[in-house]
Each structure stands twice: as C-alpha cells, then as structure tokens.
Amino acid sequence: MVGILIVTHGNFGTELLKSAELIIGKQENVETLGLNPSDDIKELYIAVRSSIKKLDKGDGVLILTDLFGGSPTNVTAASISDYKCESVSGVNLPMLIEALDSREFMPLEELTAKTIQSGVEGIKNVKNELGNKANSI
Known part of the structure; x- marks a missing residue:
C-alpha cells in the first residue's frame, strides 16, 4: 500500500484528512x-523526511501539498529524489x-x-453543470 503524506500550511491537511x-x-x-x-522550515524538512521513511512500506509514498511554490511544497521537493515518492501540489478533497x-x-x-486527474475533474462550475436544476435543490 502506498503511504500518503499531506503537507500544508496550517491545519489544512489535517482537516482535509478528517473530511476524507x-x-x-x-x-x-x-x-x-x-x-x-x-x-x-528546517524542522519541517526533517519531519517530512522522517514521515516518508515511516510511511514507505515498500510501495512508496505519495505526498500531497497545498500550494505550488509554497514552503510545504518546496520542502517536499527537496526530499523527493532521495526516496521512492511522488509529490503533487494543489491538494483538494476529490x-x-x-x-x-x-x-x-x-x-x-x-x-x-x-x-491528479481526479483533482482536476473534481473542479466544476456548479451552475454550468446543473443548469436549471441548481435552483430546484
């Protein structure tokens, strides 16, 4: 089973996991x-590396971050080449x-x-998707 690490600003990742x-x-x-x-930031870097080691049970780790270019993503990017892991920014619930x-x-x-595909497909213009049905719910 692939391990999942969510690295975000503040408590966003924790709350996102609770929602999932x-x-x-x-x-x-x-x-x-x-x-x-x-x-x-150095402590976050150490924590990211420690979590990757803990979560990798042989199938690797998928790291999800909130904002490309933000510190959580940058810290993660500094670690991904050292481990069997991938990192995707822009995490959302889907x-x-x-x-x-x-x-x-x-x-x-x-x-x-x-x-990534599910994240993109989960973004919808509700009015366009539901049309006239939007007012009847």
Missing part, C-alpha cells in the same frame, strides 16, 4: 504535517479521496496520475 475519513472511513498509513507562522481509495491496488506512478 468522514466520507470513506478511517485510514491507515497516512500522516499530515502543517507549517505554522512560528515554525522553522484527489485525496482518490489517492486513499486507490492506493492498495495501484503502483505509485499510476496512483499519482489518477490522483
């Missing part, structure tokens, strides 16, 4: 790390659910692509 678990149930081999204003739900039967590279 509300929908698909409690998950194992998942960790969240948050960067707060007073935190040291992609997290896909990653958690598919990680037992998909290899890391395929899971990464499927996670």
